[in-house]
Each structure stands twice: as structure tokens, then as C-alpha cells.
Amino acid sequence: MREITYRQALNEALAEEIARDPNVFLMGEEVAEYNGAYKVSQGLLDRFGPTRIIDTPISENGFAGLGIGAAMVGLRPIVEFMTFSFSLVAFDQIVNNAPNMLTMSGGQFNVPITFRGPNGPAHQLGATHSHATECLYANVPGLKICTPATPRDAKGLLKAAVRDNNPVLVLECELFYSHKGMVEDEDVDLLIPLGEAELKQEGSDVTIICYAQTVPIALAAAENLAKENINAEVIDLRSIKPLDWPAVFKSVAKTHRVVIAEQDRPWCGIGSEIAYRIQQEIFDELDAPIQRVSQEDVPMPYNEALEQAVLPSAAKIVAAVKKIC
């Protein structure tokens, strides 16, 4: 194990998969000569050349569709969106073409493509550049969605996504690119299966379910709660679709209280689905109403204080826990 950044972990995953499989290539805005808008693809053009690392014009609909067409005939494209806020320009390709093809063709054409890039609010980018898109895409059958929150998960999930035979969205955390964490040495072929949650911290009093940008704030909240003698169990979902229901149910059956911390907006949100499934499947295990901490249901304001008011935080999670503990 060694300590590397989230950015470096993604870079290694890209390099390893492109080196391993000649059908894998990286395409997107500024991925080649500029070395990536967030430097995730640093050095890849020099190493693999312009046939594998491909700059595109600003045409998300066009190059997302190009990737899907290439995947239909056997390539395994990695398409980078500079941010998933821009993936909305390619919404039709991601929602209508990639995940429908296998069913529409009666099983003849699968689409092994990875869409990746930063997702979720960053810092004062305003309403158009701050979208967390997991809710939108989780509604679509045929897509898989993962949300790595650590360098290790970033590397292992991205590599698994590239090898998956389906369209997978790797929703990275824009604010985490410089975060450091322990990751297996480079000679280890690190694969983290899609659909496996991780128990970040054991506890007995309440389960905090989190993912992506809410993972560090959930852990901070748990630390604060411990000082008040409330032992929180923290589960990082890591994948939104498929979602690790057994891990969720097991923890709730142990703690009987649930707070869901989500980085997206509340309406028809990830937390709505999780809360529904818990009460549907293990209603008897609940000792209190399920609490949710999410964004406020407003377009993201630019002003820093207002932005903070919209976002989930450790303090909001602590407050939600205290309502039921």
C-alpha cells in the first residue's frame, strides 16, 4: 500500500486499462494535449499517443454518441465529461441510446462504455455547473452508477467499470481530486465490484448511509456524535446502481435507526428510494422515522454562505441523528 491522490488513482486506472486492452481508449474535451481539465489524464497522451487519447470539440452529444456507436461494434470507450453538469447536453445519448440498445435489439448489442468525470457541487460554480446527476441517471434501467469517495475506490471502481459489459457512469467527486488515501501498490490489479457498499465505521445506535461527497461529512458527524456517546455506523454505498441492499438491511437490522446523507437534491432522490425500500422490506426493524439530509430543493446559488446553506453538512447530519437518537 502507498498513499496517492484521488486524481493519481484515476490516472493509474486509466493507464492500466488502456495498456491492458487495445479496445480501450479515452475521449473527451481537453483529455489529451491539455492533460485533462483536472489533470486526471496527465501524461497519457505522451504514453499512449493520439489514437488512444483523443481530444474532442465541445460536442457532448456528438462524442457521447460516437462512443456508444464504437461500443456497439466492440470497442470499450472511456468518455470523459469535463463535468457531469455538461453530460446533460448528451442526455439523450446516455438515457436513450446507451442503456436501451441491449433490450431494443433483443440482446444483440450491448454497450460497454464508461462515462466518467466530476459530478456534484464543487465550490461556488453556480447553478449550471453544480449538478449532482445520480438521481437523474439512477432512474434509467440499463445504466450502472458508481460514486467513489476515496482514492482506492476511485481506482478499483473505474477499472471495474471499464471491464463491465454495460454502460457505467463513474461519478467522481470534483472536490476530492487532491484528497490522499492508501491504495494497493501498482502491481496489484485492483478491482472493486460495482454494487458493493463499504462499512466505513461500525456502530450500534444509528446507521448513516452516505456516498460520494457526503462520506467525509458523515464520518465527521460520526466523530462528533461519538463525543456525545452516540455510536454511528457509517456505510458508503460506493455504487448507486446496483445498490447493495443486503449491506443496508443488515446495518439497519443492527441499529434500527437510519439517516441518509445524500449529495443530490431531495425530490425523487436516492434517499427517497432507500427509505422506501427499508420500510418495505424490514419495517419491523425500524425504531424511528428515517431521516434524510440532502441538498435544499433550489437551484444552486453562487454566494458562498447561501451555497453552504444548500449543501448537506456534518452539522446537519448530527442534527438529523439527534432527532431520532
Next chain:
Amino acid sequence: MSQPEQRDEVEMLATMLLIRRFEERASQQYQAQKIGGFCHLYIGQEAVVTGAVAATRPDDYLITAYRDHAHALARGTSADACMAELFGKATGCSKGLGGSMHYFDKEHHMYGGHAIVGAHVPLATGMAFAAKYRKEDRVTLCFFGDGAINQGGFHEALNLAGLFKLPVIFICENNFFAMGTSVKRSTSLEQIVDRARGYDMPSGIIDGMSFRDVRDGLSHLIASIRKEPHPAFVEMRTYRYRGHSMSDPASYRTKEELEKFRLEDPITRLRAQLTREGKLTNEQFDKMDKKAKDAAMSSVKFAEKSPEPPLDELYGYTYAPNGEESPAAGTRATKPSEKGRGSSTREKKRTGANISPNGKQA
């Protein structure tokens, strides 16, 4: 003209007849309510896809929009599989899961059947990209209607194809109407072909009612593309005799206009050419036409007696299998059959009861 090409022309005339008789039969079955959803007929436009197929190799990629029955039939998909698809049967070319607008046939390199106008044009650039990436000399034929040329995806795809010099021919089947809106009312240009000028690719107009013009025009382009990959754009001037879909009486155009194009009928034209040149007798033609009618009729019988797709396959195509997983592996987690119930050994009690301030059980 050499012997093999002569034979091909008669064969392609037979294909045109099969397309027409198949669609006439489909129209009848639609009216009899045996076919669901939308149904868009190609009748009148047969020379475009048959001419194109005559100019290509079987392993060249072909992709089209929702008016797609003819493209599958021309490529070699059986009338049985095509009709069964309209009936939603398991024996259909998309196993009854695609329908009229979503025909697919991997074996015959027919990549759909795409029903969002213009959205498949980027897919075609991707297929052409893959061919160039793998250094293959395959050409991608991308068909679309005149309604697609004002969609953003169309323009993005043409720019990418021009920029990357991809081996793709964009074939606009200009039948002069995007549903009920004429080209004059939808497009800023006098001539659709001028759209291609912005994207640095050779382009031209071909008489889409003439099999030979289509075949020869495309053959010329394909030879050039195989030598050195590049995109091209062709406007095929053609005409659909029927409405946009089965529910459209086409009252936005005149009888006179339709009659004018009927005089140009692609089947009548090729038949006349071959007859004049002594390559086809009336008896041969009648025989071919009867064969086409019989194939269309028997495809209806095949579709009627084919089984429905099994209900237990409902989740079977949402996700492709990975490695040793079953086809439905990816959906398993969201299927209602997976219950958390059973892990609970607690006694039933009222929600919210027994809550102590620190969350401990009272």
C-alpha cells in the same frame, strides 16, 4: 456490363419487390390491428436502400432511422423475422422487444432501427471511428430523413466525422417531408446537400428513384473511402407514397405531386430498363413478384403462429452478463424478489416506540 452485375440487378429488383409486398402486407395487418405502436412505410423509396446495398460489402456497417423495414430486408433479414417483430413475437429480428422502429440484425450488420430523429447519426460516426481505429476498410452507411438535418446531434456528428476523417457516408433520404412539415418550411437552405459544405466532405445529389444512379454514385464514393478514409454526404431525392406513419393521411400534399412521383416509380423504372436491355422477361418479373407476395403472406402466417416473448425474460436484457454472471445479474439487486425480510427476528412493535435520548433500547 459484366454478367455478375446483371444478375445482381435482377436480384436487387427482387429485393425491391419483396420490400414493397412486405410493407403492403404490413399495412394491411396494421389496419387489422395485428401490429401495435407506430408503423412507418418506405413504399416509393425502395431504390435508395437497395442501390446502397448493391454498392456495399455485406460486412459494411449500416444504420438507419425508424423507417427501417426495408433496410433490414435489403441486408438479408428474413421477411419472417421482420413481420414477427411487427407482431411483437419472440421470433422477431429484435425478439419482439424493439418493434417497427427498432429492427436490429447483428448477423447482417444492420445496427438499427433508431427512433429519436438524428440521434443515431453520432452512433454512425462511432462505428466508422471503430473501423478506422482497427484499420479496417469497412464503410459505414448512415441513413436518415430530411427531418434529421436540423438536429444538433446531426451537426455534431458531421463535424466529428469531418475532423477525424471517418469512413462514413451520410445518406439523407429526402422525401421532402419531415412528418407533415415540408423541407421548405424546416430548412434554411434551398438544397439539403449544402449542409455538408460546412464539414469538409464530398457531397452530391442523387436521383433516389433510380436504382442505378444510387448504386453507381455510392460505388464511386465507397471506392474512394476504402482507399483513404473520409466522410461523404449524399442527398437522395426520393418520395414516400404513403403518409409519415399509418395514422397520417398526408393531406399536406397534393394528389398531383404524388402522381408525378409515381410515374418515376423505382420498381417500374428498373424493370423497364432491364426489359429494354433484354435482361428480364415479363414472365420472369411476374414470377419474382409472385415470390415476393408469397414471402410476405407466409411471413404473416409465421408471425401469427410464433410464440410471444416469455414473461420470465422481462429482466433478461436490461444488463449484459459479465464473466460468469447470469444475464440478469445486474438487475438482481432491484428485483422485487430480493427481500430483506427474513433477516428480521425481532418481534413486531410500534414504530417510534422505546426511543431513549441516546438511541439505546429501553
